[in-house]
Amino acid sequence: MEENNGKGLDERKRVYSRKSRYSTQKGWRRFFNRKWILLTLITTLLLVVGGCSAIMMSAKSLPLDRLNEIDVASTVYDVNGKPVTKLGSINKEYVKMEDVKSRKLIEETFISVEDRRFYEHNGVDFRSILRAVVTNVMEGRKAQGGGTITMQLARNVILENKSKTYLRKLKEVGTAWNLERKYSKEEILEAYLNFIYFGNDVQGISMASKIYFDKDLTKQKLEPHEAALLAALPKAPSLYNPYRNEEKAKERRNLVLRLMERQGVLSTEEKEKYQAMDLGVNRKYLKKHLKKERYTAYKHYIMEEAEERFQLSETELATGGYKIYTHLVPHAQRAIEKAFDNDDLFQNQKQLDGGATIVNPRTGGLVAIAGGREYKGQGYMLRSKEEKRQPGSAIKPITVYAPAVQEKGYNEYSPVPDPPGFHIQDWRPKNFQRRYYDRLPLKDVLAKSLNVATAWLLKNEVGLGTASDYAQRMGLELVEKDRHSHAALALGGLTKGVNTVQMAQAYSAFANNGKLTDVHGIRKISTANEDREWVTEETIQKDQQVLTPKTAYYLTRMLHYNVRQGTGKNAQLPDGRDVAGKTGTTQGSKEAWFVGYTQEYVMSAMVFNQNDGKVELSGGKYPARIFRSVMSEALKGTPVSRFTNPGVPEPKPPFKLRPVDLSASFDKEKEVVQLKWNDYADRLKYRVERSEDGQNWKPIGETQAGGFTDPNIVLPRPESAPLDEIFGRRTSVYHYRVIAVDQVENQEAEPSNTVTLEIHPSENPPPENPEEGDSPGEDEAPNGDQQGEPPGDQEGEQQGDQQGEQQGDQQGDQQNDQQGDQGESQGTDPSGDAVGNDSIGERSSWLWKNGSGFNFLYRWIID
Incomplete structure (x- = not known):
């Protein structure tokens, strides 16, 4: 029994011993001994030192007196990829702070707003960074920034790569350290004030003072509220632009005046006094001091678009050296600017203003x-x-x-x-x-x-x-x-x-x-070295x-x-x-x-x-x-264009019953009248009507075509007789009209225009065989008819055409009499009747119809 108890005790000891060997306390002590801690600290220190050295070595360093060589403005490219203008720091001039009348006021104002501990840090203010992080976390948004004046100079002026990456941020820190090692605070502050962006395409405080207050800093002093407005702008030049957002600009300026009071630059009374003042800006200062640039409105538009679509601020674009590829058509932009500068298009009415936009409908550009x-x-x-x-x-x-x-x-x-x-x-x-x-x-x-x-x-x-x-x-x-x-x-x-x-x-x-x-x-927008780009097509609705x-x-x-x-x-x-x-x-x-x-x-x-x-x-x-x-x-120089059907049915007008447009002509060979009109619908038929006096109309046929032939006309025949000069020869006159009838609605249109045809005798040669005649001479002695009348009439007609109608008729009558007599003597029939003389039976039918009855009667009596 005791032996068993001894064995159990030994077993428990071994277990406890194993637990003790691997207990937490003992393991922690063994793992975190002094040697290990010392090694860790040394390694960390080396890493920090090495990292800082690497940052400083990789950071860019440029002499401050060469900052003017840096082109920080972004380049704008047109629709064909050609660089056409710059966006950003177009207007700038350098001023030495020792020459500025209000130097102390300006420097204290900017330090109060941008970097309160400017004279206490070495380019990077870790306390400000920590404070900004805490504030931003508490408010759930970026309410503060921890960047110093030196870091802003590095970020906005010196560094070419503007992409927002951790590596770039480290380079910004390193560049700030390098600047602080090489230059005094006064030199850094002077560079900052000369190269910071103030909006309206202006870089540097000297030009900013001119476009906002019309003041030359080397000759005139700024008032505290003026310095406060200038210090208010770099944070967001577009948002606080006093010419476009007066209320926001004043609100921001008054905030700067409060900060100046906190830093002891102004007393409370002075702060309240200057907060009550107007901004003091005037657009005539812009006109006076800004360079006249092309495409300013287009640049304005794309600057706002970049902020809306890509969250790239005006300051970033103005100082980032970006490449901005656009849909700009330069000659079209010049044309639109020229039009709005042309007072004649507004009839010199000064109270009129306006706007205009041209878009490519296929691209939305x-x-x-x-x-x-x-x-x-x-x-x-x-x-x-x-x-x-x-x-x-x-x-x-x-x-x-x-x-x-x-x-x-x-x-x-x-x-x-x-x-x-x-x-x-x-x-x-x-x-x-x-x-x-x-x-x-x-x-x-x-x-x-x-x-x-x-x-x-x-x-x-x-x-x-x-x-x-x-x-x-x-x-x-x-x-x-x-x-x-x-x-x-x-x-x-x-x-x-x-x-x-x-x-x-x-x-x-x-x-x-x-x-x-x-x-x-x-x-699209790309950085200067094109390591990053923003593409518009990814942010828009296309081809809806x-x-x-x-x-x-x-x-x-x-x-x-x-x-x-x-x-x-x-x-x-x-x-x-x-x-x-x-x-x-x-x-x-x-x-x-x-x-x-x-x-x-x-x-x-x-x-x-x-x-x-x-x-x-x-x-x-x-x-x-x-x-x-x-x-x-x-559009000058482009081919003249027409609108085209994209492959859809053409619109069809509703059916409308209307009169037709009628025309007519006489066919000499067929001796018929041809009528034509515009046939404009399958549902129509056309009733053709004729009148001989223009008042009494009679239908002569119907058709669904656009034409009709009238063969039932009486043609006048030429005649020669002594009384022709007295009674003349009759002309046939016919009047035609056509009425469109809608067979669907059973409605009639108004009659067409009336067409009148006059058929003259000269237009129609006499028939070779008379239509009627009871005289035996017609059958038994045709030569009398052929020789007795036609030669004189034909010859008279031919000469009448050449020399005049009257002379032709006279010659025709004379030859007719002579040849008629010859026909009478040469041609006889068994009954002994004269063949050459036309009888009443032969001639009466068409002579009387054609108005030559009196001539015939006269000849019959004489004969």
């Missing part, structure tokens, strides 16, 4: 854009994008006509009522010229821009829901109020309005077989089939008709190429539009009255003429 008449750069409103105005009747093809065609089967020939007095609840639309039409084709509703007919079509055929859907799918912005308003959707009274970019985009669907692509100016090809083609036909014969006539181009488009004029002549297109481009142009101006506007006047001027230049 922004070809050209206007800034406005007074536009000088980013300090100004980009009218074509930022000025939103009601589109007026230019909205009709989008919200009413297109859905009527696509959803209800309308075409250009479809009749639309235009009733006077039409109303929808309390809304009573009126036509512009106060003229109303009972019913007329849709293409004329569009060409005359009839408000009542359009409102009728919206209410009774299209509907508000469908109209709203079409507006949104084509890129127009609606508020809830607009969705329930017939006036807004029929006549363009949109609450927020639209800009020229949106209207050009919407009409591009008509020009591109119903496909729509978001308008964009940038094709918003309309059927048939609808787009039918609208193009109607809009083309409007330019040829409607309100858009002034938009016709001199080279005769096809143009389609629609005018728009808002109530009270506040705004006027023309949106049109060719096979190549879509252009929208808008003109408006500033400050309640009273210039009378219409879409067919100012905007249409701007369209003509710009597009003529933009």
